Amino acid sequence: MSDELHIAGDRPDARSAGISLRLATTEDLDRIMQIETSVFEADAWSTELMRHELADKNCHYVVAVIDMTGEEIIVGYGGILAPRGSGDGDIQTIATIPTVRGRGVGRVIMHDLLTAAHDRKAERVFLEVRADNPIAIGLYRSLGFAEIGVREGYYQPDNVDAVIMRLDMNAVEPAGWSC
Ligand SMILES: CC(C)(COP(=O)(O)OP(=O)(O)OC[C@H]1O[C@@H](n2cnc3c(N)ncnc32)[C@H](O)[C@@H]1OP(=O)(O)O)[C@@H](O)C(=O)NCCC(=O)NCCS
Secondary structure, eight states: OOOOOOOTTOOOOGGGTTEEEEEOOGGGHHHHHHHHHHHHGGGOOOHHHHHHHHHOTTEEEEEEEEEETTEEEEEEEEEEEOOTTTOEEEEEEEEEOGGGTTSSHHHHHHHHHHHHHHHTTOSEEEEEEETTOHHHHHHHHHTTOEEEEEEEEEETTTTEEEEEEEEETTTSOTTOOOO
8 A cells, every 4th residue: 555645635736836845943933933923922832932842853843935036934834743653743833924824835734744743653643723713623624633622711811712633644544535
């Protein structure tokens, strides 16, 4: 059987043309934190936590970049914690800047994170998402994630529930992840 990864909803997406992914490093910390604080506001991570994540060998972080005549602009990022041998992966974060949303960038980042999970032999990938975030929940559902629980009032001070979602990497035949 081919070990190629085909993720649900996988298809070429012309909308994200001109935007590419590369591995994130601690050099990207300032720009990532600019996006993090503007997008997540009260829920934003600290700079120290993000620095730790970017440097953690158990994590895989990428940035989405646009090349503006030689100058690279970071327009999104995402990361997964997937220690080799653990069998598990956790989507840690994902964000794109408002001006590029709806162009397929979030989906491309998620594909990359799930490919990293696959390469690290994760059997299950988990994530938590605010219950009041239908766009992200729609993206995750379209990739095959299922809701498995709720943590009531997890996001404070907004008192919003966290929806816990899981993607069973084994439930989908590696070569048969449908389009
Ligand atoms: C969630 C997020 C990363 C998606 O990024 P994006 O670049 O817009 O993603 P895409 O363009 O690839 O869209 C992915 C899917 O999201 C959903 N979506 C995107 N924009 C949408 C909109 N305006 N209305 C409804 N659904 C939408 C769709 O299911 C879409 O799939 P499709 O258009 O390929 O069918 C982005 O909205 C974001 O950064 N939000 C703020 C941070 C956040 O909520 N992060 C997730 C925390 S768990």
